[in-house]
Amino acid sequence: MAMKILESSPRFARFEITDITTSEANALRRTLIGDIPKLAIDKVSIHHGQIRDKDGNVFGSSLALFDEMIAQRLAMVPLVTDLKMNFRDECTCEGKGCTLCTVTYSINKLGPGTVMSSDLQPLNNPSAVPSDLDIPIVKLRKDQALLVTADAMMGRGSLHSKWQVSSGVSYKVHREFTFQKSAFHRWTSLKEKYPNAVLTENKERITFTDDNGDGEITSMSGEKGVEVTEDQNRYVFKFETDGSLPAIEVLDYSLKRIPQRLNTLLDSLVTPD
Amino acid sequence: MIIPVRCFSCGKVIASDYRKFVAKIGESKTADGKVDQKIVEKTLDELGIKRYCCRRMILSQADLIDEIIPFS
Numbered sequence: 001m002a003m004k005i006l007e008s009s010p011r012f013a014r015f016e017i018t019d020i021t022t023s024e025a026n027a028l029r030r031t032l033i034g035d036i037p038k039l040a041i042d043k044v045s046i047h048h049g050q051i052r053d054k055d056g057n058v059f060g061s062s063l064a065l066f067d068e069m070i071a072q073r074l075a076m077v078p079l080v081t082d083l084k085m086n087f088r089d090e091c092t093c094e095g096k097g098c099t100l101c102t103v104t105y106s107i108n109k110l111g112p113g114t115v116m117s118s119d120l121q122p123l124n125n126p127s128a129v130p131s132d133l134d135i136p137i138v139k140l141r142k143d144q145a146l147l148v149t150a151d152a153m154m155g156r157g158s159l160h161s162k163w164q165v166s167s168g169v170s171y172k173v174h175r176e177f178t179f180q181k182s183a184f185h186r187w188t189s190l191k192e193k194y195p196n197a198v199l200t201e202n203k204e205r206i207t208f209t210d211d212n213g214d215g216e217i218t219s220m221s222g223e224k225g226v227e228v229t230e231d232q233n234r235y236v237f238k239f240e241t242d243g244s245l246p247a248i249e250v251l252d253y254s255l256k257r258i259p260q261r262l263n264t265l266l267d268s269l270v271t272p273d
Numbered sequence: 274m275i276i277p278v279r280c281f282s283c284g285k286v287i288a289s290d291y292r293k294f295v296a297k298i299g300e301s302k303t304a305d306g307k308v309d310q311k312i313v314e315k316t317l318d319e320l321g322i323k324r325y326c327c328r329r330m331i332l333s334q335a336d337l338i339d340e341i342i343p344f345s
Contacts, residue, residue, distance in 0.1 A: 064338055064345040065275065076278035078286055117289075134289035135278055139338050141345070157284075167285040168324060242286050 005248075006211065006236070013247035014238040016174065016211065025171050025235045031254040034158035035261075036165040038244050039081040039103060039128060042155070044071040047147035053110055059145035065138045073138070074150055075162040077117045078131045078242040079103070083253065087154045097151065103128045107148040111140030120150075128152070131243030165250055166239040174234035177208045177217055183225025190217065211236045275338045282326035290320045294331055 007014035017025070046067050051059040063070070086092070091101035104123040109115045118133035140146060157164035176199060179187045187206050191198060194214045199207045210217040221228045241247050276291040294316055301312045317328055 062345055064341045073275075073278050076286075132286050132289050134292065135286065136275060136288060136292070138275065139342060141342050144345070161279065161284050164284045167280070167283040240285065242284075 008248055010246050011243055012238070012240045013251055014213070014236070015251070016234060016236050018234045020233075020235060025237070027258055028237070028254060029169050029171055031257050032166050032169045032239055032250065033164065035156055035257055036245065036250055036253055037081070037083060037087070037154045037156055038163050038165045039079040039085065039152050039154055040160075040162040041075045041077065041079075041105065041150045041152045043151040044074055045149045046070065051110070051145040051147050058143075059110055060143055061145060061147065063138055063140065063144055063146065070138055070146070070148070074120070074148070075160075077120065077135055078244040079128050079152055080131050081154075081244045082127065083245070083249070085154055097153075099124050101153060103152045105150045105152060107146055107150075109140065109146045111144040112142040114139050115146050165245050166241050166247075169237070169239040171235045171237040174231040174236055175210055176229045176231070177210065177220055178227045178229070179206050179208070179220075180225040180227075181205060184223065190220075213238065274341065276334050276336065277330060280327040280330050283324060285322075285324075285327050287322065287327050287330050290322060291331055291334065293320060
């Protein structure tokens with residue numbers, strides 16, 4: 001088994017693993033989607049009643065969106081996560097909530113204007129800011145205000161999509177497209193467009209791969225003069241993250257997580273008396 | 274109402290791209306208020322919204338919150 005990173009940026013990764021089975025590839029895909037810990041807002045307290053600013057102007061707290069919707073939108077905001085944080089039910093505070101397992105946020109915004117995710121102020125952990133600062137939460141009229149405190153805690157994507165780090169997780173087998181130069185004349189333009197996708201070339205034929213995500217090459221299968229070969233032992237994965245964790249860290253965690261979970265299963269087996 | 278924070282299907286954050294999309298499309302409107310399909314396609318690609326689940330979130334959005342606000 002070998003792994004090769006084909007493309008890596010803070011929010012995107014493309015990599016190849018050789019000599020694994022489809023079920024192992026799928027286990028990795030499912031882990032990437034639903035088993036990575038991440039911080040998300042889980043409890044929101046919204047102030048009801050009049051809100052006054054320092055000049056004594058009165059603002060109302062009845063808004064265009066229901067409280068539930070505001071809470072849901074706040075929960076969906078991706079927060080920069082430190083994987084060293086504890087899950088609340090495994091924390092030393094025994095589920096009461098402490099700085100090791102909870103980040104508290106506040107929003108204090110007076111209308112008119114739009115409450116954005118950048119208005120979320122972390123109170124006890126300055127690094128846990130939203131990774132996307134341009135998400136609109138709700139719009140406020142000139143006599144409306146939003147006063148909120150919220151608690152964020154760790155969770156996994158299998159429980160709720162607000163804890164889902166990666167999106168667009170997919171894999172496919174490595175494919176090679178061999179073009180007969182005499183029968184398929186468009187190979188020159190493909191070669192110019194995707195020079196990195198060329199694997200081998202000789203006088204009669206040229207071989208491309210679509211591992212880099214070049215959809216135009218993929219769409220050539222079935223055309224005259226094109227022969228497609230699949231390698232069932234090489235899997236090409238790709239995924240993107242929402243910025244709460246760097247893609248490479250997500251990958252690293254998921255590869256450690258799979259044996260961890262399998263060991264949980266092994267440990268839970270008992271020999272009958 | 275207001276643009277959902279994440280794509281319903283895949284979970285990508287799309288709310289922050291909606292404003293950029295509307296601003297860019299607004300610039301390329303012709304006199305009769307229409308936008309060339311090719312420009313819409315290119316704008317979405319440039320914003321990194323590649324999958325059709327995320328694209329429909331943006332394209333099918335009816336931003337009605339400004340009409341609701343007077344009644345809240």
